[in-house]
Amino acid sequence: MRNLNYTSILDGMMFMISDGRGDILPSAELPTGLFAFDMRVLSTWDLTVNGERLTALSVDDLQYFESRYFLVPGEPTHYVDANLSVIRQRSVGGGLFLEQLTVLNHQEVPVDLRIRLDIGTDFADITEIADVQKKGKLSVAVEDGTLHLLYQRDNQRREVVVCSSADAAIDDHGMTFEIQVGPHDAWNTTFQVVLWSRGAEGRDIREAVPTYDTPAKVEMGKALDEWLADAPTLTCDSASLDQAYRRSLTDLAALRFRGNTRGEMIFAAGLPWLMGNFGRDAVITCLQALPFAPQLTPGVLHTLADAQGSRLDDFAEEEPGKILQEFRYGERAGYEEIAACPYYGGADTTPLFVVLLDEYERWTGDADLVRELEFHARLALDWIDAYGDIMGDGYIWYACRNERLGVRNQGWKDSADAISYSDGRLPVGPRATCELQGYAYDAKRRGARLARRFWDDAAYADRLDREAAELKRRFNQEFWIPDGRYYALGMDADGNLIDACASNMGHLLWSGIADRDKARHVVDHLMSRRLFSGWGIRTLAEGDGRYSPVGYHNGTIWPFDNSLIALGMRRYGFDEEAAKVAGAMIEAAQFFDGRLPGAFTGYDRALTKYPVQFPAACSPHAWSAGAVLMFLRSMLGLDPKGEHLIVRPHLPRDIGRIELLDIPGRWGLVDAFGRGH
Amino acid sequence: MSATTEAFFAGLDERAPRIPPTIDGTVRFDVRYRDHTEQWLLRFAAGGVQAERSGADADCVAVIDGPLFERLLRGEDRLSAAFVRYAITIEGDFTKVPAFEWLLPDTVGARHPRQLAEGWGRSR
Numbered sequence: 001m002r003n004l005n006y007t008s009i010l011d012g013m014m015f016m017i018s019d020g021r022g023d024i025l026p027s028a029e030l031p032t033g034l035f036a037f038d039m040r041v042l043s044t045w046d047l048t049v050n051g052e053r054l055t056a057l058s059v060d061d062l063q064y065f066e067s068r069y070f071l072v073p074g075e076p077t078h079y080v081d082a083n084l085s086v087i088r089q090r091s092v093g094g095g096l097f098l099e100q101l102t103v104l105n106h107q108e109v110p111v112d113l114r115i116r117l118d119i120g121t122d123f124a125d126i127t128e129i130a131d132v133q134k135k136g137k138l139s140v141a142v143e144d145g146t147l148h149l150l151y152q153r154d155n156q157r158r159e160v161v162v163c164s165s166a167d168a169a170i171d172d173h174g175m176t177f178e179i180q181v182g183p184h185d186a187w188n189t190t191f192q193v194v195l196w197s198r199g200a201e202g203r204d205i206r207e208a209v210p211t212y213d214t215p216a217k218v219e220m221g222k223a224l225d226e227w228l229a230d231a232p233t234l235t236c237d238s239a240s241l242d243q244a245y246r247r248s249l250t251d252l253a254a255l256r257f258r259g260n261t262r263g264e265m266i267f268a269a270g271l272p273w274l275m276g277n278f279g280r281d282a283v284i285t286c287l288q289a290l291p292f293a294p295q296l297t298p299g300v301l302h303t304l305a306d307a308q309g310s311r312l313d314d315f316a317e318e319e320p321g322k323i324l325q326e327f328r329y330g331e332r333a334g335y336e337e338i339a340a341c342p343y344y345g346g347a348d349t350t351p352l353f354v355v356l357l358d359e360y361e362r363w364t365g366d367a368d369l370v371r372e373l374e375f376h377a378r379l380a381l382d383w384i385d386a387y388g389d390i391m392g393d394g395y396i397w398y399a400c401r402n403e404r405l406g407v408r409n410q411g412w413k414d415s416a417d418a419i420s421y422s423d424g425r426l427p428v429g430p431r432a433t434c435e436l437q438g439y440a441y442d443a444k445r446r447g448a449r450l451a452r453r454f455w456d457d458a459a460y461a462d463r464l465d466r467e468a469a470e471l472k473r474r475f476n477q478e479f480w481i482p483d484g485r486y487y488a489l490g491m492d493a494d495g496n497l498i499d500a501c502a503s504n505m506g507h508l509l510w511s512g513i514a515d516r517d518k519a520r521h522v523v524d525h526l527m528s529r530r531l532f533s534g535w536g537i538r539t540l541a542e543g544d545g546r547y548s549p550v551g552y553h554n555g556t557i558w559p560f561d562n563s564l565i566a567l568g569m570r571r572y573g574f575d576e577e578a579a580k581v582a583g584a585m586i587e588a589a590q591f592f593d594g595r596l597p598g599a600f601t602g603y604d605r606a607l608t609k610y611p612v613q614f615p616a617a618c619s620p621h622a623w624s625a626g627a628v629l630m631f632l633r634s635m636l637g638l639d640p641k642g643e644h645l646i647v648r649p650h651l652p653r654d655i656g657r658i659e660l661l662d663i664p665g666r667w668g669l670v671d672a673f674g675r676g677h
Numbered sequence: 678m679s680a681t682t683e684a685f686f687a688g689l690d691e692r693a694p695r696i697p698p699t700i701d702g703t704v705r706f707d708v709r710y711r712d713h714t715e716q717w718l719l720r721f722a723a724g725g726v727q728a729e730r731s732g733a734d735a736d737c738v739a740v741i742d743g744p745l746f747e748r749l750l751r752g753e754d755r756l757s758a759a760f761v762r763y764a765i766t767i768e769g770d771f772t773k774v775p776a777f778e779w780l781l782p783d784t785v786g787a788r789h790p791r792q793l794a795e796g797w798g799r800s801r
Contacts, residue, residue, distance in 0.1 A: 154762070154764075155763055155764060156762055156763040197763065198763070260771060261771045261772050261774060261775060262771070262772055263771075305697075306772065306775040307757070307775055310694070310695070310778055310779045310781070311752075311781060311782060311783045311784070311787070312783040312784070312787035312788070312789060313752075313755075313783065313784040313787050314784065314786065314787050314788055315755075315784065316755065316784075319789075319790065320695070327757075329761055330761075331762070333758070333761055334758050334759075334760075334761035334762030334763070335758075335762055336755070336758055341755065341757055341758040341761050342757060372699055375697045375698055375699065375724075376697065379695070387789075387790050388790075390790045390791055390793060390794045390800075391794050391797070391799045391800050392791065392794070392800065393799065397790075397794075398790075399790060399793040399794070401788060401790065401793065429793075429797050430793055430794055430797065430799075491799070492799075493794070493797035493798065493799050493800070494797055494798035494799055495798055495799040
């Protein structure tokens, strides 16, 4: 989280957000606490020395899973007593939270201290953090020198066990240490927090998961080093790009977790709100990362194929062949108080699944995976026509079938007011947004290539190619607004165009569905002052009815959105514009310490001089980390052609030299160089 | 012997659900009732499945209460949600768990998305 008052550590499904002293106290701004699989494991973790809170001198983010706080007793407004210092070093990993507490006495004389750690939890689900209402029973027990925080609902039993290596006086609300520290001496203890989840059989559910392991910190550090070493090496003049590249690779490593069914690594979409398997986010992040970390893709495709829809289900919005949008592991998901276990309410995930499979093969030459997933890819392609085409007119539409808990808008802009007419009205009934048609076109074209090359089915390939060509022809006729010279955001159920001017049309360049003669106008709109803020392309054009610079999908700037658009611009030969978007984003990254958030605000660059943060955005955010990788790809003009990697650099003017060494793929390892012009 | 379960497995051949041909192996359900346990063994191979009452070893064993199992078979509940709320215990090869989901019927009252198109000008 980029909020200087808070710090966070993360390992896959487990994370902790605390204040700058390392304490967990209630916060209205952020979901403070230690969380695992969407459940709050600690909501109080509050350290005092002789009844006083501590003041932070510094905080080190050692690794994404480890941080260290240097503290002294006393409130910052008081005189700071430098005779004592306190160090808290903590980590998450392998289902464990560890904190080593060290107290140093800098005096010539011994000192008597009362160290107190208040400990507690409300077992809140991350999705109910604003209004926690537990249906089960909470209790506390002190047993065998350990503190047990318990939650029971039906057969489900969660138990947080907290222990300390040094002897403590333990009560229901925490641990107390009455200690004496000698002159120039130190005292320390290590706290360990583990969450046990027990089911019907009274066993830890994770015992049943064969891939469960507890990597030590050292091993996690080693795994991170290997991950970074496996990625291409970047050398460049731009400090901002260098920082953003390293940060992005590390953030992707941090968000990885082991999927339940196969034990392959997949990743969470974003901290803290999107800690689960999100189909759209995962597929797009894999696409962004292909030139850098293609090994991410098979795990994601396998996991999504395993959970591919097989039947009709209104609650889950499932249909045969559909790829899931969301899978969460928390209590409310399991009890279906939210629709997330899994939830299929996304109309884009299914075609994007096919796009990723094909793109992965183009980079890696891994034909085995294409053959292995043939059944699933065909079923996904079938879905487009059998279930996506609600109106029977050849387009992909969506309409929410879970009126109570479902998502009304089922593309990436999924907030309730994200799809609007230019006068601000909201459509009712089924709708077909423009980018979905691009994805369907791309999926069919790529499906045809796979069918011809790997599935030995030329007739099917011909059919898909024909359908794609027909879709492109009709789309360019029916979605184009001749007066405004742009593609409508979508079409409503009566066949009227939803005529807002939005970033969605940029995806049409990425998918290749836009006619060449129309692309020029699309790019002009995207780079106009109404859409381009100077830092990036806004989700919605200034002047449209619903536009606001802080509108979540109605004016803010999403780095991932921009990364697909920049790549699309290069596809159509708008190299200068693509470089301008990429350059602005890389510049913006330095204001976020190299970590592009999910979204930032759409204020004009001339107004603010820096990109203004959007408060509710996730950070780190998988597809924003991936965006930096995709900007590198678009700047260097990387594209596989047969067994070779084409490099066609076109860099932003001021970025200087970029060298990317050891780009993995079917060609082995290849280097790419470019220089700002 | 549960009539729902019996009918479900007896009708498998006729319903011929689509099953990924890559799924290969066995799953056993130990279905618990108050006074007895019914064991069902499923063999997946080459896009097909065979079911029989058997307590033989399997790649994956799921222990589940009878009423919940019957709700799953009738399309009244969801397997993965039941797993996440700890209502099912699964041991062994987890890849076999989603295999079973290909056999389950539409949920009760589920609509085809095209039903939502009715009445709109665009629908054909």
